[in-house]
Every structure is written in C-alpha cells, then in structure tokens.
Amino acid sequence: MKAQLEAIRKGALDSIAAAQEMAGLESLRVKYLGKKGELTALLKQMGKLSPEERPAMGQMANEVRAHLEEAIEKQAAVLSQKALEARLKLETVDVTIPGKRPAQGHKHPMYSALDEMKEIFLNMGFEVMDGPEIEQADYNFTRLNAPENHPSRDWTDTFYLTEDSSVLLRSQTSPMQIRAMEGYGVPIRMVSAGRVYRKDEVDATHSPMFHQIEGLVVDKGITMADLKGTLNEVIQQIYGRDTVTRFRPHHFPFTEPSCEVDIQCYKCGGKGCPTCKGEGWIELLGAGMVHPKVLRGCGIDPEEYSGFAFGLGLERLALGRYKISDMRLIFENDIRFLEQF
Ligand code: PHE
Numbered sequence: 320m321k322a323q324l325e326a327i328r329k330g331a332l333d334s335i336a337a338a339q340e341m342a343g344l345e346s347l348r349v350k351y352l353g354k355k356g357e358l359t360a361l362l363k364q365m366g367k368l369s370p371e372e373r374p375a376m377g378q379m380a381n382e383v384r385a386h387l388e389e390a391i392e393k394q395a396a397v398l399s400q401k402a403l404e405a406r407l408k409l410e411t412v413d414v415t416i417p418g419k420r421p422a423q424g425h426k427h428p429m430y431s432a433l434d435e436m437k438e439i440f441l442n443m444g445f446e447v448m449d450g451p452e453i454e455q456a457d458y459n460f461t462r463l464n465a466p467e468n469h470p471s472r473d474w475t476d477t478f479y480l481t482e483d484s485s486v487l488l489r490s491q492t493s494p495m496q497i498r499a500m501e502g503y504g505v506p507i508r509m510v511s512a513g514r515v516y517r518k519d520e521v522d523a524t525h526s527p528m529f530h531q532i533e534g535l536v537v538d539k540g541i542t543m544a545d546l547k548g549t550l551n552e553v554i555q556q557i558y559g560r561d562t563v564t565r566f567r568p569h570h571f572p573f574t575e576p577s578c579e580v581d582i583q584c585y586k587c588g589g590k591g592c593p594t595c596k597g598e599g600w601i602e603l604l605g606a607g608m609v610h611p612k613v614l615r616g617c618g619i620d621p622e623e624y625s626g627f628a629f630g631l632g633l634e635r636l637a638l639g640r641y642k643i644s645d646m647r648l649i650f651e652n653d654i655r656f657l658e659q660f
Contacts, residue, residue, distance in 0.1 A: 320361070320368065320376055327357050328383045335390045341398055348391050358384060428660040429530065429649055432637040433512055436532055439556050440510045443549070445534070448511040450495045456485050458494035462616050463573040478516050478527075488516035492533035493573060496609070496628055499535055500617035505624050506538035512633065523645045530633035537609060537619065537626030543576070546606055546627035550580055554603065557640065558582060563589070565600060574607020574628055585639065601639065604631030 331351045338344040351358050362380055365373060426434070437447055456479075460472055471477065471490060478488040495511040503509075512532040519525040536545065547566060555562050563583035571577040580603050584595035591597040606629035611621035634646050641660060643649065648656050 320364070320372075321379065323361055324376075324379055324383050327351065327361065328386060331357075331387050332390055335387070335394050338394055338398070341395065341402075344391060344394055344398065351387055352384065352391075358387070425660070427649075427657065428641050428643070429633055429637040431660070432640050433530070433532070433633055435557065435640075436553075436633075436636070437510065437512070439553055440534070443552070444508055446507075446509045448495060448499060448509045450492070450498050450511055450513065452489055452514050452516070453480065454487060454489035454494050456487055458497050459487060459489050459491065462497045462613065463493050464610050464612050464616075465572045469572065476518055478518065490517050491515050492531040492630060493628070495533045496535045496573070496613070497617060500537065500614070500619060505619055507626075508536050508538075510534045521647065523647065524635075526634070526646055526650060528650075529646075531630050532633055532636075534629045535609070535626060536628075537614070537624055539624055541608075541625045541627060543608060543627070546608065546629070549627075550604070550606060550629060554580070554582060557636070558585060564603075569605060569607075571605055571607055573610050573613050575610045577605070577607030580604050580606060580629075603635070604629050606630070 331347065334347055335344065338347060350356055353359065358380065365376060365380075368376055441447065456472075459477075460469065465472060472484075474484075477490050480486045480488065492511055492513055492515060495509075499507055499509045499511070510532055511534075512530060514528055515531050516528050519527050521527065536549070551564055554564055562585070565581045565583070566578045567581060569577045569579040581600040582603055583589045584592060584599055584601055586592050586594035587599070589599040591599045595601050606627065609626040609628050614621040614624060614626070634649050637643065637649060638646060
C-alpha cells in the first residue's frame with residue numbers, strides 16, 4: 320500500500336506540474352482527490368490493513384493528500400499568473416501612439432445660409448415660424464387668391480396627395496402667410512423657412528424639392544417703401560453694402576402690386592457672365608403688397624391694415640453665398656463637397 324501511495328504521489332505531482340490549463344488542473348484534482356479519485360479509492364482499502372499498520376498508512380495518506388492539494392494550489396497560482404500576463408500583453412495600450420482625430424461634421428452650407436438669414440430677421444424684430452409641408456390646397460392656393468384655373472394648380476405641376484386635390488405637398492411657403500395671420504392676428508412680422516415641392520426635373524438650377532423663406536409684415540401704414548427698405552437692408556447684409564438691387568414689376572395672385580427683386584451680378588458686376596447667364600442681373604426673390612382679398616380672407620380690414628410679403632429660394636441664396644455652381648451638389652450630400660465649407 321505504501322508503494323501504491325508513493326506511485327500516486329509521484330504520478331500526480333508530475334501531471335500537476337505539467338498542467339498548462341486550469342481545466343486540466345481541475346480534472347487532475349478530480350482524478351486523484353475526488354470522491355471517486357485514486358487516493359480515495361486507496362483509502363477505502365485501509366480496512367484490509369492490520370491494526371498496527373493502519374495509523375502509519377493513514378498518516379501517509381493524509382500527507383499525500385495535503386501534498387497534492389498544495390501542489391494543485393501552487394500550479395493554479397502559476398497558471399493564473401501566466402494567464403494574466405498573456406492578457407496584459409494582448410491588451411497593451413501604447414499610450415505614445417498619436418491619437419486619431421475623430422472626423423467632425425458641421426452644418427450643411429445651406430442651413431448656414433438659413434441661420435444667417437434668420438439671424439438678420441430676428442435682429443429686425445421678426446418672429447420665426449414653422450409650418451406643415453403637407454398642406455391644404457385651400458391654404459396653398461385658394462386663400463392666396465390663386466384662381467381655380469391657375470397653372471400652378473395643375474396636377475402636372477403640384478404633388479397632390481388626395482384624389483379630390485384638397486391636400487398636397489406645399490408648392491410654396493406662402494400658405495404660412497395665411498397661417499400667421501389666422502393664428503396670430505395683426506400686427507405681425509414673421510419669417511418661415513422650409514421645404515416646398517414642385518414637379519420639376521432635376522438639373523443645375525431645379526429640383527422637385529427645394530427650400531423657401533417666406534416673410535410677412537402686416538401693420539397699420541405699411542407701404543411699398545417698407546418693402547423696399549427692408550429687403551434692401553437684408554440683401555445688403557448678405558451680399559455686401561455695395562450690392563445694387565433692382566425691383567421689377569411682376570405678378571403674383573396674392574400680392575398687389577407685385578415685384579421681383581434682382582441683384583446686380585456679384586461675379587461680373589453687371590457686364591454679363593455665365594453666373595448671370597449674360598443678363599448682368601440675378602433674380603433673388605418675389606415680393607409684393609399683400610392683396611386686400613387675402614387680408615380680408617383672414618379677417619383683417621384692408622382699409623385699416625396693409626402689409627408686404629416676400630419669398631425667396633434658399634438654395635439659390637446658398638449657391639450665390641458660397642459660389643456653388645450646381646444645385647444638385649446641395650442635395651447629393653457628397654462629403655468631399657460638403658467638407659469644403
Ligand atoms: N410664393 C412665391 C413663389 O413661390 C414668392 C412670393 C412670396 C411672392 C411672397 C410674393 C410674396 O414664387
């Protein structure tokens with residue numbers, strides 16, 4: 320029995336020392352010291368020994384058990400130290416490597432132009448309003464005095480959402496004039512920017528979706544002089560103090576009189592170049608004195624109150640502001656393009 324004990328001790332110690340993984344070590348523990356382990360099996364045979372032999376053998380068996388337990392514990396410590404070192408090595412952070420700067424985005428150039436505009440109007444005492452892109456034909460056309468047969472009402476021009484042509488994607492921000500007067504009454508000074516939709520083919524100057532800024536001022540004694548003064552000031556703040564403007568007669572159903580406002584080409588100074596298509600002038604916006612019918616439709620007495628309104632395309636503004644040649648660039652969201660601003 321003594322020889323058997325020695326054999327177990329030797330075999331076990333060798334395998335324990337050779338164990339390279341925790342799992343292997345654990346199965347060795349089970350193999351030798353577990354309930355069905357070799358040492359336990361041997362101890363069960365103690366009964367066969369003579370009473371004189373038993374104490375010595377018992378003591379030896381206990382020593383072997385203690386020895387193996389100690390060896391397993393030591394090897395476990397070695398293995399876990401090794402595992403820790405391996406992990407540390409794997410997860411080493413070299414703090415001397417220069418950091419990678421995360422790519423930082425920024426505002427889209429068109430929204431920068433919009434913010435600039437809003438700032439100008441806020442400083443002039445205007446309020447900024449928001450309104451729906453899905454609009455009632457009533458607000459988009461009828462209450463803006465657009466007659467039933469007006470070409471812009473055609474299905475080939477406007478995106479209708481219902482068969483009866485009562486709901487549509489707004490084709491202009493002008494319905495915000497009605498919403499402002501209806502919602503807030505007079506006096507009023509507001510601007511409202513947002514998307515508008517028209518059935519236009521995409522090219523360098525057209526897109527079926529674009530942005531407009533609408534403006535409306537209604538108060539007692541508002542005249543065309545206020546319209547000109549306000550718009551000249553805004554245009555000069557954007558394009559520079561020496562910008563030359565031109566107010567040209569035009570027609571809109573909801574303003575009377577109406578005009579279009581041009582600026583002298585900032586590229587060629589009026590001589591004519593590709594930017595102004597040889598005209599010397601660049602069309603900037605539509606404007607006019609709010610039609611008495613429109614005022615009356617919103618419960619405002621045109622004998623007492625008058626006002627002016629204007630609407631301009633934001634894309635065109637951004638194109639001019641940042642010298643961008645093609646409107647498609649504004650919507651394509653090519654990072655290489657956007658990074659330039
Ligand atoms: N809504 C007009 C357009 O889209 C612009 C405009 C707005 C004209 C306000 C006059 C007054 O062309």
